[in-house]
Amino acid sequence: MTSSNHMAIQRLTRLLPASLLAGLLGGGLWIFLGTYVNAWCWDDIICFNHSIFDSISELQYIVLTILVLFLAGMLAVALQQGEVGSQAQAVFAGGVSGCMVFLINMVHSEILDLFSHGSTDPVGHLIFKASIIIIYTLPLLFLTLMVAVLAVLGALVLFSSQEKVNTPEENARASRLVLSSIILLILTFVALPPLVAHLMIGAGMIEVSSSVALIGTFISLEHTAPDTIVLTALEVPATSALADPPYSVYINGFHGVDVSNTSAAAASGLAITVEPANGLQAVEGSKATWKGAVFEDNSTPVSVTVIAHGTDGSDIELVVLDHNVQD
Structure with a gap:
């Protein structure tokens, strides 16, 4: 091995730690x-089961993936602190960081798969996964190459911006500018698509099926006193999915006695007070209290049914979690 080749290998070796760290950070991100x-962005509206939300979220994920890989490649150059002296070295640093990003993602997926299936034989699981990797070696190599190429492009973008300056101070300033720009783009694509989706729903530009959204609504019931129950809205869909009033509360089944609010309770003929007067509201964490002797007769305990009303006219009986915490 000639001295020039030996020096080239040494230079590339010095680039490895920072490149691997950049890949680790990029993979985690x-x-x-x-x-x-x-x-966080989509859970409260993806349940509307509208194809446009699926398309937007998938497009957002693709764009964010590209930007994160660009960022990983840029970090691989930025963390070298001037050690990258040529485009070839930038390509090497970006490629290593890209491969590391892919490896981190693969390991994360396999760990999730292992724990989600509750495997009692981790060794057998690893052997099975290893066989899958061997079978699909070429597709995995192709995916790794695609990821590495995107990271390399990011590394070359940052390296080219550094080449245009003459002093270390200008170099650092150029690096900060490029990195800040890519981070700003990532934040924009994180926040903008779900924000636009919410605005479109609020403006009535998209017709959605609220009945699907209502399924994920959960209500808790607590007996805070022998004659008192408290209903709490644990999980609620977007307000655009619920009619006004959002909930009806019945004693002894859907076709029982309506005690949804003060007016309904008074019309029922039962001595029940409701606080607040308009009953349970469609706000996560909101509470409403029903008090009356009807809840005190333990020999024939009453059942409480909560019905959610959707804006599309749908009615769904909700899951009521009875905590039964009498004083």
Whole structure:
């Protein structure tokens, strides 16, 4: 091996730690955006089961994936602190970070798969997964190459911006500008699509089926005193899915006695007070209290049924979680 080749290998070796760290950060960000942030953005409206929301969320994920891979490649160059002296080295740093991003994502997926299936034989599970990887080696290599290429492009973008400056201060300033721009783009694509979707729903531009959204609504019931029950809205859909009033409360079944609010309770002929007067509201964490002797007769305990009313005219009986915490 000639001395020039030996020096080239040494230079590339020095790039490895920062490139691997950049890939680790990029992989973590990719997982975070694809799981927690995606759920935070879309969970309250994806249940409307409208194809446009699926399309927008998938497009958002694709764009964010590309931007995160660009960022991983840029970090691979930025973290070198001037060690990257040529485009070839930038390509190497970006490629390593891209491969690391893909590896992190693969490991995360396999860990989730292992725990989600509750496997009692992790060794057998790993052997099975290894066989799958061997079978699909070529497709996996192709995916790895695509990820690495995107990271390399990001590395080259940052390296080219650094090449245009002459001093270390200008170099650092250019790096911060490029990195800030890509981070701003990521934040924009995280917030903008769900915001637009919410605005479109609020403006009535999209017709959605509220009956699907109502299924995920949960109400808790607590006996806070022998003659008192409290209903709490634990999970509620978007307000655009619920009619006004959003809920009806019945004693002894759907066709029983309506005690949804003060007026309904008075019309029932039962001595029941409702607080607040308009009953349970469609706000997560909201509470309403019903008090009356009818709840006190333990020999023939009453059942409480809550019906949610959708804007499309649908009525769904909700799951009522009875905590039964009498004083």
